[in-house]
Amino acid sequence: MRWSKLYLPTYKESPSDAEIPSHQLMIRAGVIRKLTAGVYTFLPLGYRVLKKIENIVREEMNRTGSQEILMPILHPAELYEESGRLQNFGPELFKLNDRKNRLFALGPTHEEVVTDLARTEIRSYRQLPQCLYQILTKFRDEIRPRFGVMRAREFIMKDAYSFHESHESLEETYRTMADAYRRILNRCGLENIMVEADAGVIGGDVNHEFIVFAEEGESEIFTCQCGYTANSERAESAGRPLKSPEKILASPMRVETPGQKTIEEVSRFLNTEPSQLVKTLLYRSGEEVVAALIPGDRSLNETKLAKLLQDPWIETLDDESIRKLTGAEAGYSGPVGLPDKTRIIADTLLDDYEGMIVGANENDTHLRGVKMGRDFEPTETASISTVKSGDRCARCGESELVTRRGVELGHIFKLDTKYSKSMNATFLDQQGKEREFIMGCYGFGVSRAVAAAVEANHDDRGILWPLSITPFDAIMLPINVSDTHTMEVAESLYAELTEAGWEVLFDDRDLRAGFRFKDADLVGIPIRITLGERNLKTNKIEIYHRRDDRSELVDREDVIGVLADVYGSLR
RNA sequence: CGGGGCGUAGCGCAGCCCGGUUAGCGCGCCUGCUUCGGGAGCAGGAAGUCGGAGGUUCAAAUCCUCUCGCCCCGACCA
16 A cells, blocks of 8 residues: 555644543544544544454454354334333433434444344254354443543444353353453453453343553553452452551540541541541432441442442432431541431451441541441441552452553453343243243453554554554655655565565655654554665665664565564464 | 533644734645755745624624533542
8 A cells, every 4th residue: 555545644743632642642643533522433544453353353253153243233222121221221322213203222232132133033942052243333422431442432342142051051151252352362462361340231240351451541450469350340358457456445435526527637637547447438329328338548439339239320428418317517427326227338348447436427526446246237248448459369368469450352241141031032941941041241342452452552652553453564665755766676565565465555655754754653563664775775675673663674585574574473 | 410621724722811903823735946864944825604602892712691512520538
């Protein structure tokens, strides 16, 4: 491809709305262009990368025996009423009406559609197991689209769905898929990890995310030497030893804390550590009021609480409601003396506490030496606080958890009968008995993978495409496009490489060399073939390896061999 | 949804507070000359409903109201 003919517009400056490196570089390097918030066009360069990733995904899915299909994007809303997700997906679901005012949705994923397909088509256990997948555009009305194609409202995803008669069969496919995801990410040249995760609106119990490491990634994960890995929504820890435990007193002691409302203020005022305090966070879940107790130096993990309460719509009480419930301003809430009907959930880390300092439910007052089980009785104990780097691992109880950031590219779920049950999707088993499908689903963010690849592979000059997904194998740059000899060599080399099946971007633009060098660095093709008049006099051609920032001079005849060496088994 | 910010040429911005006649700058774009191994120089040029609507005023990019769009932070830390 000749750059002079290719639609590859580059910018020296990045647009003001691009925050993270991948977004800035994808705009600057002509990979994507924004149409409106969270909606992007893939330009030729970006589309080439996208297709390469798609193909890797397709090959690996086919290898598992999964079959590609294409389901509709436009879904009748009734399907979502059946599964209950018209409510549960909430405002994220893009909805629209047809001319007869019938409600439709733009598919955010296809559990309902594929389950509907299975329930009408798969009648017998003899047809199981079955795994179907597709690669197509999905829609989610994100609360806050950002980072370009990383969190978009319209994006391309590979989604696969498996149907089974037994949990053993599901387990087998689940493992096969996990393995396939590993292979996909490794083939894309992306360093990754599988972690335990929260299932969110998809549902089901067992699920794992595949995270590609990147400094600016939106996901935070925790890992332990023992092999435990989980994302921040899911991770549990055994906490860490308390520095100076609060002693239990014969009975709670009231202390005046005038005007001290935050954990920081109170701990400073009482000359103690934030960890000695216990935060009481008041939530409303439906009609119920829930008091969540967590260590003062930690945050509540709302995902965990929502899951525990089986209510995705929990919300904190407003100040007025807190006054009514506790008789005190927010900031002085505590577990002692709350109305009986209040559900008290204590974080598991509080089991290690002897005494604690809590709000007294009275303005300007806290209680010291409080003992859980004596001064108040928690309704239940559960892990509801966030994990911190350096905590002891909950799994092995010994090593410290380490945190890293990354981008979530894959998420696989054991759905069990969540959808088959609500949508009455059944088959006949060997005994002729009607049974619900046991299902799994497996998502992979294809368009997001392009962004993740850039996020994980760039330097201060531009993108560094991994070899397996680079839009072109090499970029050929004749220094002086008006030098006849240079261009003769360029044309013949270009023809030869193209003939041999290499995809070469020929920068034949009549621009200064320096300008085109900068462009080449920005665009990030792994190999640059530079043709200079001086070197050509001795039949030498310069090969520049972008990622290593390294050049070598080779004979014209050896150029093709260098390419073959670099790409090795990739082609 | 709450708070904040921004919409002025394709991109990045100034001008607005303190209203005034031709609305500027950089990059990019077009023409010419010179230059030509790391985002060239000079000269000339094209390009803007100042997001939209309404209002105040002799006069609005500038003040007021509404509206649309975009961005950031928040929507756990009592």
